[in-house]
Amino acid sequence: MVEKREGVGRILVATRDIDPLELILWDNAAAMGPRMGGKPVCLQCLKPPKPGKLCGTCGWPVCDEKCETGYSHKIECDILAKSIEKPDFSKLDDVLEVYRCIAPLRLLLVKNKFPEIWERLSYLMDHNEDRVKDPELWNLYQDNVNKYLKVCGQEFCDEDVDRAVGLLWTNSFACASGGGQAIFPTFSFASHSCKPNCAHSVFPNKTLALQAKEKIKAGEEFTISYISTLQGLLKRRSKLRDKWFFECTCARCQDATECGSHASTLLCQVCKSPDALVTSTNPIDPKAEWNCSKCQQKTNPEEINAIENRVAEQMQKLAPSSMAEFESFHEDVALELHPSHYLMLLLKRHLIALYSSCLSSLELEDLERVESYCKCVDDAYNIIDPGYQKDRGSVLRTMCETIVSIYKVKKMIAKKRLADGVDNEEQFKKRVQDCCEVFQEAQKCLFVRVKKDPNDFSKFAVVQRRDVE
Known part of the structure; x- marks a missing residue:
């Protein structure tokens, strides 16, 4: 059920004990559309469009005749056709900012046609008072949503447009393999945790299923992770702060070792010992120094970020299918990062995927190494x-x-x-x-x-x- 708690707001709470894998709820999308700030996609199926294939009515990318006449695109097709400004869709590999208008437009049309759905969304936050503090981002939406809808002949008031954009910014979830986003009236009450007890899946029919990953007792909150759980303390909390405007205080964020996972722990380069662990002195303070558990050497968070960014950038340059390159790189960064640091986990996970296709041909020593990666x-x-x-x-x-x-x-x-x-x-x-x-x-x-x-x-x-x- 939806419950309101002091200092948290409305949340989803279990009314009885929930078993692992049990379906908690399903929800239908109030609106679904292209991801704001993404590359061009077909306005019907949200998949990458075929070069040169445009809708004969509005001139926006679609896959084929079936997508051109599909219901999702049909609702906005005539509106887009009225635009006096025609976007250039010749470069499908580049981000096209005007795509930011589609999902808000669909949500605004829902407001007019299905006011009861819009009413259900009234309990959700849009964080417009925080978003407006970023003039560059705010103006980007003003130009590509508010103003563009006006040149399409639409007379939505700016307050409603800003509300639609804010709702999608704060509450939408990725779908269509990352090419789309959708907002769900009930599911959106699910709170974030960096150690979530639930997982969700979005399906092509605009339906979402929320499923328990572990045993959840009556009265406990249903939680999901707004971002990938396989991220470190500084980057994870920074993303939550910048996108959702809150400081996470879950158990993982309050523990310097992240509940013993050491997903952000580095190795001291002064001690050069596997038990000289570098962790934050105050995990919930982004400006707090990090120090070594043995020599107490101090490191500022900017240096920690720089180390992680360098390792991540070097990792991206590796040949994706080269076991030798990944193994060599894994050996090098093992001198700087804890074996369970999130970047080490990403390396191990990639190596696991590479080795999984040739297990039968590996020697015993290699098999045991793969097993150790899996266990880690x-x-x-x-x-x-x-x-x-x-x-x-x-x-x-x-x-x-x-x-x-x-x-x-x-x-x-x-x-x-x-x-x-x-x-x-x-x-x-x-x-x-x-x-x-x-x-x-x-x-x-x-x-x-x-x-x-x-x-x-x-x-x-x-x-x-x-x-x-």
Whole structure:
């Protein structure tokens, strides 16, 4: 249910105990449109458009005739056709700022046609009083939304347009593989946590499903993460501050070790010891110094950001399919970053993906290294993003396959050498059993409610993701 709490506002709260993987709610989008500030997409399906294919009526990009006459685009097509300013869609790889007007326009049309939906959105914040303090960003929207809608012959008042833009800025969620955004009246009450207990999925039919990742007790708040959980303290809190105008005070943000995950911990370059850990002296203060746990050497947060930015930029320059480059880089940055630092986790996760396609051809030493990567990433996920979620499931499946390969190799070696000390049958059976448990855990991570299935409880049923069948 929606509950109002002092100092927090309206939130979603469990009225009974919720089991892991249980569907909490589904919600229909009040409006869905292209991501504001993104590259051109088809106005119907929100996928990258085909070069040169434009709607015959309004002249905006679409995929084909089917998308040209689709309902989502049809509602604004005649309005866009009236514009006296015709955007240039010749460069589909460049960000086109005028796309910022589409989602607000669709939301404003909802206000006129379905006032009851607009009324449900009245309880949500738009942060316009904060957004206006950034003149450059505010004027960008004034030019590409307020003024452009006027040249399309629309007479929406600026207050309503600003409200629509603010609602989308504050409450919309990515969809269509990142090419779109949508706002959901009920789901938008879900609060942020850097250790969320729920996950959500947005589907092409403008429906969203909110699902529990772990056990949630009656009275507990349903939380999601507005941003990727695989980010460090400074960048994570900066994004939340800049986009949503609040200082996160979740358990993870208040702990210098991030609940023991060490997702932002660096290694002291003075001590050069694996147990000389550099963490923030006050995690909720962005200006607080960081210090070494052994020598107390001080480092300012600007230097921490500079180190992370440098590592991230170097990582982006690596050849995506080169195991050798990633392994070498991983070895280098391991001298600066804690093994569970979020950048190290990203490196390990990428290496896991590269190795997963060739496990059967790896030597025992390589298999054991991949297994160690999997365990490190899974241990971190269990802290910062606990419960069942897709990324963790992918890592666990690779770990499961790796474990099987490791012990197959060990058994072959044992037989070839006629030595029973490497692994006896009972040990092998136990490890295979452990592997089965890991595989079952992975499968649970890869389940989500997507299938329409009328029943006594809801119109959805739990089915496996299509991409892992």
